Amino acid sequence: MSYFIGYTLIYILMTWSIYLPYRVKDLHFLNVAIMAVTAYFSAVAAVNWGWPFYLVLITAIFIGIIISFVISKVIGDVPTFTVVIVGITFIFIVKTIIENSDYLGGTMGFFAIPFLDHPLIIMGGITLFFAYILYMLNHSQIGKAASVIFSDKKMAHSLGINVKNIGRLFQTISSAMAGSAGVLYAYFTGSLFPDFFSFHLVGTLMTILFIGGYTTMWGVIPAAILLGGVPVFLPSAVSSWKILIYGVLLVAVILINPEGIITKKMLWKLKNKFIS
Amino acid sequence: MSDNLLEIKNMELKYGSIRAVKGIDLSLKKGEIVSLIGSNGAGKSSLLKGIMNIEKKSGKVIFKDKDITKLSTEKIVSRGISIIPEGHLIFSSMSVWENLQLGHYQGNNKIDIKNIYEYFPILEERKEQKAGTLSGGEQQMLSIGRALLAGPELILVDEPSLGLAPQVVNNIFKIMKRLNEEGYTILLAEQNVKRSLELADRAYVLKTGEIIKEGSASQMKVKKWMYL
Amino acid sequence: MDVFIAQIINGLSQGSIYVLLVTAFNLMLLVARIIQFAYPQFVVLAMYASWLVLEKSGNVILAALAAIAVSVLLNLLSEPIFRRINNIEKIDINASFVASMGLSMIIVEIMSHSINNGFPVSFPDYWTGENIIDFNYINIGRGELAALLGGIILVALFFYLLYHTHYGRVFRAIAEDRKTAKKVGLPILKSNLLSYLIAGILGGIIAILFSMFLGSASPWLGETVALKVLAVSITAGLGNLTGGLYVGLGLGILESLAIGYFSGSWSDVIAFLLMLVVVLSKPQGLFGAALE
Numbered sequence: 001m002s003y004f005i006g007y008t009l010i011y012i013l014m015t016w017s018i019y020l021p022y023r024v025k026d027l028h029f030l031n032v033a034i035m036a037v038t039a040y041f042s043a044v045a046a047v048n049w050g051w052p053f054y055l056v057l058i059t060a061i062f063i064g065i066i067i068s069f070v071i072s073k074v075i076g077d078v079p080t081f082t083v084v085i086v087g088i089t090f091i092f093i094v095k096t097i098i099e100n101s102d103y104l105g106g107t108m109g110f111f112a113i114p115f116l117d118h119p120l121i122i123m124g125g126i127t128l129f130f131a132y133i134l135y136m137l138n139h140s141q142i143g144k145a146a147s148v149i150f151s152d153k154k155m156a157h158s159l160g161i162n163v164k165n166i167g168r169l170f171q172t173i174s175s176a177m178a179g180s181a182g183v184l185y186a187y188f189t190g191s192l193f194p195d196f197f198s199f200h201l202v203g204t205l206m207t208i209l210f211i212g213g214y215t216t217m218w219g220v221i222p223a224a225i226l227l228g229g230v231p232v233f234l235p236s237a238v239s240s241w242k243i244l245i246y247g248v249l250l251v252a253v254i255l256i257n258p259e260g261i262i263t264k265k266m267l268w269k270l271k272n273k274f275i276s
Numbered sequence: 277m278s279d280n281l282l283e284i285k286n287m288e289l290k291y292g293s294i295r296a297v298k299g300i301d302l303s304l305k306k307g308e309i310v311s312l313i314g315s316n317g318a319g320k321s322s323l324l325k326g327i328m329n330i331e332k333k334s335g336k337v338i339f340k341d342k343d344i345t346k347l348s349t350e351k352i353v354s355r356g357i358s359i360i361p362e363g364h365l366i367f368s369s370m371s372v373w374e375n376l377q378l379g380h381y382q383g384n385n386k387i388d389i390k391n392i393y394e395y396f397p398i399l400e401e402r403k404e405q406k407a408g409t410l411s412g413g414e415q416q417m418l419s420i421g422r423a424l425l426a427g428p429e430l431i432l433v434d435e436p437s438l439g440l441a442p443q444v445v446n447n448i449f450k451i452m453k454r455l456n457e458e459g460y461t462i463l464l465a466e467q468n469v470k471r472s473l474e475l476a477d478r479a480y481v482l483k484t485g486e487i488i489k490e491g492s493a494s495q496m497k498v499k500k501w502m503y504l
Numbered sequence: 505m506d507v508f509i510a511q512i513i514n515g516l517s518q519g520s521i522y523v524l525l526v527t528a529f530n531l532m533l534l535v536a537r538i539i540q541f542a543y544p545q546f547v548v549l550a551m552y553a554s555w556l557v558l559e560k561s562g563n564v565i566l567a568a569l570a571a572i573a574v575s576v577l578l579n580l581l582s583e584p585i586f587r588r589i590n591n592i593e594k595i596d597i598n599a600s601f602v603a604s605m606g607l608s609m610i611i612v613e614i615m616s617h618s619i620n621n622g623f624p625v626s627f628p629d630y631w632t633g634e635n636i637i638d639f640n641y642i643n644i645g646r647g648e649l650a651a652l653l654g655g656i657i658l659v660a661l662f663f664y665l666l667y668h669t670h671y672g673r674v675f676r677a678i679a680e681d682r683k684t685a686k687k688v689g690l691p692i693l694k695s696n697l698l699s700y701l702i703a704g705i706l707g708g709i710i711a712i713l714f715s716m717f718l719g720s721a722s723p724w725l726g727e728t729v730a731l732k733v734l735a736v737s738i739t740a741g742l743g744n745l746t747g748g749l750y751v752g753l754g755l756g757i758l759e760s761l762a763i764g765y766f767s768g769s770w771s772d773v774i775a776f777l778l779m780l781v782v783v784l785s786k787p788q789g790l791f792g793a794a795l796e
Contacts, residue, residue: 025598078787080598081738085783088731089776096769199727203609206602244613250606254599255588330687353689365684367677374673378690426689 002120004229006188009123010181011228014201015208015220016134017178020170022214023146024163025080025153028171029087029202030071031178033094034064036197038182040098043110043192053116057126057183064179065172072171091199098194109193116187123184130177134217137173142166200243204228207246211253213260216267223261280338281306281461282327282357282430287335289319289326289485296322297333298485304430304463309456311472311493312465314482320465321362323482324432327463328352328359339430358423362434366418368408372399375407379422386427395451396421413444420451430461437468449475473497510644511760517648517717519756520655524710525733526740526748527662528703533743534679534794535699538586538600542607543707544733546582548726549611550575550711555625555721564631571715572708579704582607583697608730616723624722632719647716654713658706659749666745671698679743679794728772739779741789751790755779 014035021028038060045051045059075086098104105111116122137143149156149163156163186192204227212223227249231242253260282304289297297319304310312320326333328349337345344352358379366375376389376399393400396417402410407418416436423431433452437445449471456462466472473479473493481489481496489496525544532540553574554567561567585607589599616622632647666672674695678685686692715721736755740747755775762771782790 027598075784078784079793081734081742082783082787085735085738085776085780088735089773089780092731092769092776093773096773099769100767199731200609203605206605210602241613241617243609244617247606247609247611247613250609251585251603254603254606255585258589258592258599328687348693349686350689350691358689359687361684361687365681365687367680367684369680370673370676377670378673378677379688422688 004232005120006123007232008225008229009120009127010185010188011205011208011224012220013127013130013177013181013184015205015212015224015228016130016217017174017181018205018209019214019217019220020134020137020174020177021083021167022209023143024149024167024170026167026171027080027084027087028174029084030068030090030171031087031174032197032201032205033087033090034067034175034178035182035185035201036091036094036098036194037067038064038179039186039192039197040104040110042183042186043113044104046113046187047110053122053187057180060183061176061179064175064182068171068175069168072168087202088199091197091202095194095198098197105192107194109191111191113186113190113192115190119188123188126180126184130180131217133173137170138217142169146170203243203250204246207250210258210260211249213262215259215264216262218267219260219262279305281308281340282463283336283338284323284327285336285338287323287326287333287337289322289331289333291322291331296485297326300335300482300485300487302480302487304461306429306461307456307459308478309452309462309464309476311476311479312463312482313467313469313472313479315467317484318482319485320482321434322485324359324434324463324465327432328357330359353426353428356427356429357432358426358428358430359432360416360419360423360434360436362438366407366410366415366422368406370407371404372407372410372418373403375418376403376422376425379425387424389425392421392424395424395454411444412440413447416440416444416448417451420448420455424455428460430463431455433462433464433466435465435467437466437471445471507764511764512757513644513652514648515757515760516753517651517655517756518760519753520651521710521714521717522733522736522756523749523752524655524658524706524713525729526736526752527659527745528706528710529733529737530743530745530748530794531675531699532703533737535675536583536586536696537590537597537682539597539604539734540582540586540703541601541604541730541734542582542611543579543604543703544730545608545611545726546575546578546704547707547711547714548721548723548729549578549615550708551715551721552615552619552625554711554715555627556619558628558631562628562630567631568708568712571711572705575707575711576701576704579700579707580697583700587696608726612723612727615726619723622723624720624725626720627715627718632716645717647713647719651713651717654709658709662706663745665702671695675699732772732775735776735779739782739790741791741793743794744789744791745794747789747791751779 017031018028041060041063042056045056071086075082099107145156145161145166148159148161149166153163208220208223208227211227212221213219227246280303284300284302287297287300288295300323312323314320322331325331327337329347329352330349335345336343339355339357344355347355376392380389398414399418399421402414407415410418436448440448452462452464452475464472464476473496476493479491479493479496480487525547529540529543532538532543550571554571557563557567557570585603586600589603619625632645666675674690677690678692678695732755736751737748740751758778759771759775762774766774
């Protein structure tokens with residue numbers, strides 16, 4: 001059961017890190033690479049250097065932010081697909097480095113990462129923290145500006161919205177989330193394999209994001225429960241078909257209701273029902 | 277077997293919740309030039325687009341006694357209606373000759389590229405040139421030539437004078453007169469009222485999507501208040 | 505020096521495959537208006553199809569036909585999916601990207617579970633052929649030659665189609681300005697379908713050439729190739745056909761040279777890194793995107 005909750009929380013965090021940049025149409029796959037970096041960093045720091053958890057966490061978040069900030073400064077305001085290539089390239093780079101490094105365990109994996117004393121409380125706390133940040137962002141001027149950018153970038157520019165800065169802000173915050181997710185993943189599972197931080201993970205996160213609904217931050221939660229948590233209970237024979245199911249669901253959701261299960265409209269209706 | 281080449285019954289066209297065309301009835305006889313007059317946003321262009329089914333609409337459109345309301349634009353063109361769209365749209369990256377060939381797609385063979393070159397010798401001169409390098413007036417001619425190659429009986433012309441110098445506009449209207457003399461029926465949407473009425477046989481005045489006046493062009497020319 | 509020449513030739517053959525894939529990819533982008541990320545997966549599945557036929561019957565011609573049939577089938581089946589996606593109003597081209605990611609995931613998983621228990625398959629010698637040219641230390645296999653010649657012929661045919669046939673003109677018109685194309689009565693739906701059909705046939709031939717060149721296929725082949733094809737297209741400029749030619753060939757040669765000095769996955773990294781650098785200095789692509 002704790003595995004279920006734990007994995008759900010991790011996937012929520014990871015998917016939010018894709019959700020936030022997508023608010024301004026950025027497919028910031030770089031975050032998956034950042035997760036890999038921070039996960040392995042935590043592993044090495046905890047096992048080889050004996051760092052305490054909170055130090056690792058803070059440093060990892062810092063690393064994530066720096067990587068993202070530097071890269072987004074170099075990129076500037078570019079079309080969506082350039083951002084995609086950046087992400088893909090770094091995922092490749094990071095994965096290859098890990099696979100070819102014996103120090104990091106190579107393809108065999110890195111083991112024996114210590115477990116936390118109260119993993120779920122800590123993970124829950126971090127998730128809530130970022131949930132709060134997301135909520136505040138979405139309900140601020142920045143959030144409104146982001147919605148404008150999403151529907152029409154050119155118009156956003158002409159309205160005086162600083163598209164570049166908002167994009168950078170979102171990318172940076174999302175990388176903080178990704179960084180935390182990487183750390184939590186390492187401590188929660190106890191072992192790391194480079195295979196995990198591949199395009200498969202990108203696919204899984206995209207599926208969660210699109211099924212849950214990318215127009216609000218809340219859709220991610222039930223989708224992560226269903227697609228990230230529930231597989232924990234499934235026998236391994238079924239769970240090896242996970243990616244196939246994700247693929248089918250992803251195509252289905254785009255065809256049927258591309259905005260996902262939980263949309264802004266639905267939330268509005270619910271809100272109005274409760275008010276009246 | 278009715279007299280009318282084109283009949284429109286109760287056409288309604290909406291862009292989202294905005295009604296651009298509200299219940300319009302209109303008819304055209306073969307060989308006429310009919311003008312749609314009205315200011316910007318009156319619904320003239322939308323009406324033409326509705327006929328060609330470029331935009332979704334309700335109502336009925338009957339051409340040569342056959343119901344073409346639900347046909348695809350492609351089919352409508354093959355039935356004999358061509359549109360010269362607003363902004364004299366041509367394919368800039370392709371040559372003049374290639375642009376014309378596209379019009380020939382329907383392969384009606386009623387008219388050949390040689391005929392187009394007779395109408396517009398300048399196009400033959402520039403036939404290998406990329407259409408994007410032509411002047412506004414030449415592009416308009418290309419657009420007309422392409423529309424003609426589909427072998428239409430009815431030509432819809434959407435704001436032909438827009439963005440063109442007066443001398444060029446003169447030329448275009450002369451061309452339309454000549455086309456009409458050769459047998460083409462023309463439905464014209466045009467903001468330039470004076471020019472429009474000089475050319476047309478009949479006119480409909482549109483305001484916010486409805487017809488507020490119709491009559492022969494000569495009748496309308498007299499009434500000063502027509503100059504909107 | 506001989507080694508160098510051999511690498512170049514090998515690189516050109518590999519590049520040839522990339523060029524064909526990017527060309528089909530760009531075709532779908534320009535005419536059907538979709539990002540077909542799963543197209544290389546269709547090709548790999550077609551490769552598997554021909555492998556299966558070879559296993560069962562050893563008949564080379566049947567295997568080739570199987571590849572083409574499977575590719576055409578897959579592409580035509582995907583058409584209604586993408587058409588539906590494009591018809592939904594709120595959607596932009598990203599939606600097709602995401603959907604094709606989903607399709608890609610489905611196919612890769614099917615391949616890794618059901619065919620040959622997920623292990624890579626290798627093609628028999630009579631398919632890939634022996635070395636045709638043996639000159640000093642330069643060995644050129646039938647596969648390489650096929651890929652190279654096949655690539656040249658197909659690209660030439662494709663450009664002929666595009667610039668000297670009626671449908672080619674229609675394609676280019678739709679690619680330039682879809683709205684106007686519709687207004688002047690060009691057949692949008694038919695052209696769409698035709699582009700899928702062409703992509704399908706091309707895909708089948710690519711599958712044949714690729715399997716002859718590589719001699720093997722694996723479920724993750726498609727993934728890497730799909731990412732590279734996407735990257736090539738973006739680097740050259742989305743929708744830019746001639747750009748795709750140069751960048752595709754360039755990538756092939758680059759990889760071939762890199763493999764000589766670095767191990768497999770590093771050469772991938774170098775490839776992506778270089779494309780990344782190009783794309784950062786010229787975000788619209790080296791030769792300019794053909795789309796807004």
